[in-house]
Amino acid sequence: xxxxxxMEHYRKMLEGKIHNKRVTAVQVExxxxxxxxxxxxxxxxxxxxxxxxxxxxKMLLMILESNEVMxxxxxxxxxxxxGQDQEKPNRTIQVQLAFGxxxxxxxxxxxxxxxxxxxxxxTTRLTELGPEPFDPALxxxxxxxxxxxxxxxxxxxxTDQAMIxxxxxxxxxxxxxxxxxxxxxxxxxxxxxxxxxxxESMHVTLLDALQAGGYMDQAFxxxxxxxxxxxxxxxxxxxxxxxxxxxxxxxxxNIVSTKKSFCCIGCQR
Numbered sequence: 001x002x003x004x005x006x007m008e009h010y011r012k013m014l015e016g017k018i019h020n021k022r023v024t025a026v027q028v029e030x031x032x033x034x035x036x037x038x039x040x041x042x043x044x045x046x047x048x049x050x051x052x053x054x055x056x057x058k059m060l061l062m063i064l065e066s067n068e069v070m071x072x073x074x075x076x077x078x079x080x081x082x083g084q085d086q087e088k089p090n091r092t093i094q095v096q097l098a099f100g101x102x103x104x105x106x107x108x109x110x111x112x113x114x115x116x117x118x119x120x121x122x123t124t125r126l127t128e129l130g131p132e133p134f135d136p137a138l139x140x141x142x143x144x145x146x147x148x149x150x151x152x153x154x155x156x157x158x159t160d161q162a163m164i165x166x167x168x169x170x171x172x173x174x175x176x177x178x179x180x181x182x183x184x185x186x187x188x189x190x191x192x193x194x195x196x197x198x199x200e201s202m203h204v205t206l207l208d209a210l211q212a213g214g215y216m217d218q219a220f221x222x223x224x225x226x227x228x229x230x231x232x233x234x235x236x237x238x239x240x241x242x243x244x245x246x247x248x249x250x251x252x253x254n255i256v257s258t259k260k261s262f263c264c265i266g267c268q269r
Contacts, residue, residue: 001076003058004133004166005209006216009227010080011055013220017082018050018062018099025098033094033106035115044068044116045097057129057165061122069122071115078112079218081105087222107218129165133202138164140199147187154198155183156257167202170215170237173262175205177236182268183261184254208233236262 002010026042028034034041048064055061062070074080081089082104094109106114117125130146131138138146146164147157157163158172167175176183178201181194190198209215209230215237217228235245239262240253249266 001058001168002074002078002214002216003168003171004206005171005212005230006214007055007058007060007074007166008210009214010220011053011060013227014060014062014080014082014104015053017102017221018104019053020049020051021099021102022049023047023097024100025096027096027098028094029092029096030094030109033109033113035113035117041116045070056126057132057161058168067119069117069119071117071122071125072106073112073115074109075112077108077110079107079216080220081107081218082221089218128162130161130163132165133167133206140196143199143202144187144195152186153183153257154181154185154187155259155261157187158183158202159259164202167206169259169261170234171205171209173237174209174234175201177263177268178205180268182263182265184256236264238262 023045026046028038028041031038045064048066050062051065052063053060054063058073060072062072064070082102084101085103088103088105089107091107093105093107095106095114097104150157150163154176155172158167158175159169173183175198179194179197181198212230212233213226213228215228215231215234217231220227236251239251242251243249244251244264244266247264247267249264251262251264254261254263
């Protein structure tokens with residue numbers, strides 16, 4: 001499932017492609033990907049200019065000139081592609097937005113969705129989300145306080161969107177590895193130095209992944225060589241049985257707080 005780096009990467013790419021562009025046509029093959037009827041969605045979106053592309057947690061927000069918002073959550077298996085009709089992937093497409101000759105394809109939305117909201121509805125929809133990892137208000141002390149106020153492991157709390165929004169299974173493991181901490185650690189057991197390392201590792205890991213294009217390996221447009229560049233740079237996630245690049249010990253897979261989790265017991269404590 002795409003996380004903070006993947007969705008921030010998508011946001012930046014989309015901002016450069018569809019900002020101030022008008023939606024000239026709407027095509028929907030799967031009505032269940034929407035929260036309204038196809039006719040209503042088309043009526044509210046077609047003809048509108050995209051005045052901004054924003055991100056909140058693992059979701060993209062495409063702001064229309066009407067001030068209504070298309071909210072995209074890709075969930076597991078979803079991705080997007082931008083290009084002309086002859087360039088589109090040979091995959092089932094659930095929703096398609098046209099910007100003249102260019103098309104934005106929403107693919108794999110079996111669990112994901114593209115919903116439209118009024119500003120008030122959107123505020124309600126996002127109410128329970130916690131702060132972003134790079135929110136200026138999320139200082140080291142605020143970060144520590146938020147995680148300490150709930151019971152659970154680092155794995156559970158880092159992936160809890162009410163605690164910090166945007167981090168999921170992959171980057172929670174990568175962050176813990178960078179901080180040399182086991183995902184099964186309890187916040188109450190961390191020293192001040194370990195809190196600092198975890199906080200810094202969160203920022204460094206997410207920025208590194210963003211700069212590398214995230215870990216999703218489907219191209220965003222024809223000739224895209226950046227998207228998915230982090231896929232082969234993950235240090236522990238999905239690397240069960242391989243050797244840790246830092247200490248040479250074998251990476252293991254566990255279930256931590258009901259979630260699959262990867263770590264190195266040689267250099268994580």
